[in-house]
Amino acid sequence: MKERIAAIADGSIDDHDRKAVMDHVEHCDTCRLELERMRETVGVIHRAFSRGRLVADLTSRVMMYLPEMEPELPACGHESAPGRAETSGYLWALVAGVAAALLLVAGLTWLTWPDSGEQPIASWNRPETAGVILGLTKGITAVGKDGNVPIRVAKASYALEKGARYETGTGEAAVLGLRDGSRVSLFEQSSLTIFGDREIMLNSGRACFEVTHNGERFRVKSPDGLVTVMGTTFGVAVEQGRTVVTVISGMVQVENSSSFVLLTQDEQTEMGMAVTTLAVRKNPSDVAMWREKVQSLRVDRGLERQWTRLADGDGATRPVRAERVFVVDVGTRKVSGLRVEWNHDTVRPDAMGYTVYVRDGSLKPLAKGYIPGRVFVDAKSSSFDLSLPEQVREVKPSLLHISVVPDVDSGVSTTEVTEVYALTEP
């Protein structure tokens, strides 16, 4: 009886049986209670599963990345004497098989390559090409830098443009392959702008950056701050007025307007309106989550191979930027500031400003300073003094590790910094 009541609650009973059971239930209190409770149980199970249910149609996603079918294995134990008629029959079968296989290959090629495969190569040499879309889940919206007319991109192999903004909606994601061989995984409801080679703004949402090492800094901006790296993997999430940076491997420098920190693997920091001093915390579970998410995205393998080849070939023409590192031995003296000197060559009006990062001997961040670009334009001077904050003076580091990095937003021409001295208190 219990099982029949279960069948009613489940709705899997034919009308005849149903009527018989319901007639009984009406007169039997125990069974009525049983039915009521069974319905509750079914309701609970339904409620538990309602979130996990598959609602999206995965067909197009599956069809997008079908493999080639494995060839049929030759049949064994074929027992027939070779004769002319049979041979020709066999031959026909073979020809038909080849034709079918060709058709299949053609079908597959069409599925994975809606466009001609040469397209990314053709546009690769254009200076405004920033990379290529390697894989898509559903699609992505591209907003060009001048037109501002959003374009729906529904297929991989689409060339990315410098200055353009790319946005994903709900359930959409994309893998972007940049010119320098770095790869960006853009997750759902996110938006990023590609400014140039190795320079990206994440406006909102989440993205994971796998940056190749080429001696030049890769910069990711967010509304709350700046992340600069040489070559690492890290995730950035911009949401609810804050930015969380999580490092999956390598080392990353994160800075806001007043301070900066260095993050290594499994470390995380948060930037936001209310945060002035950045704090570092360990968070391996978030790292695992990022890894998981990145692995969940698919790319077009053929396209990826093409892109890797192209990105590798780019190395020779990369510009070198005037970034230098100085190590100053201070000993036991108390340092009050730094003097930065440079070669004063022909004056160009739009000199870049320089950011000065100060670390101690073990590379622990101490302070950050800025030399505005106009200082370099001034023909009369060839040095600039920065004073160190009081708390750094108290630390009394014996060794200073100073990186001088051009601020590429502030101008065009670079200046060669020749020397950095420590100014000591008398």
Next chain:
Amino acid sequence: MNDAECVKRCLAGDADAYAILVRRYQGAVYATAYYYAGRYNAAEDIVQETFWAAYRSLRMLKDPDRFGPWLKSIATRTSVNWLRRHLPRLRRETPLPHRQQRSTEEILERYGPVTTTTDRVVLVDWIRDAIDTLPEDLRLPVVLRFLQEMTYDEMARFLGEDAELTRAKVRRALVLLREVIDPAARQQKDDEEGIIQWPRVEKK
């Protein structure tokens, strides 16, 4: 078009025929993947991987009429492989296709009883563990039925058994699940079996 026709047309190079099969079975494969790896949000990936693998080895399918059960075996294998690959990193759990059977007491101790106000996140784990108390052959039918709301004909086609048998399995499973979930039913069962509950000794 039935499954066998679709398979034949796929083998002849008609990719659209495979799309029909994907659309027909994605729910079932998803539920299977969810049953194994649902707690790691991996089900959709496993669906993709399963259909990928099935297409690749479609020629190995001996009997095109039994595409469903064949696909089910691939889905199971793909799920288990996924767990083997990822689980050591995700959690220190033993990646086994047959997950550890749980006892009602263990579940109650961990999550407390189910009420109408139970948080949905807790409820999902609760029901998942409750399903693990069922005999092995009843678990997947329950997931197919309640996760994807499949009809018994669809389920039978995927499981490769008679629809009547599937129906009986779900009924049996519901009766058993109720005994786990519903405190009144637990009490009733104990009374029937003449078990007197000892007061539980709290671990110190």
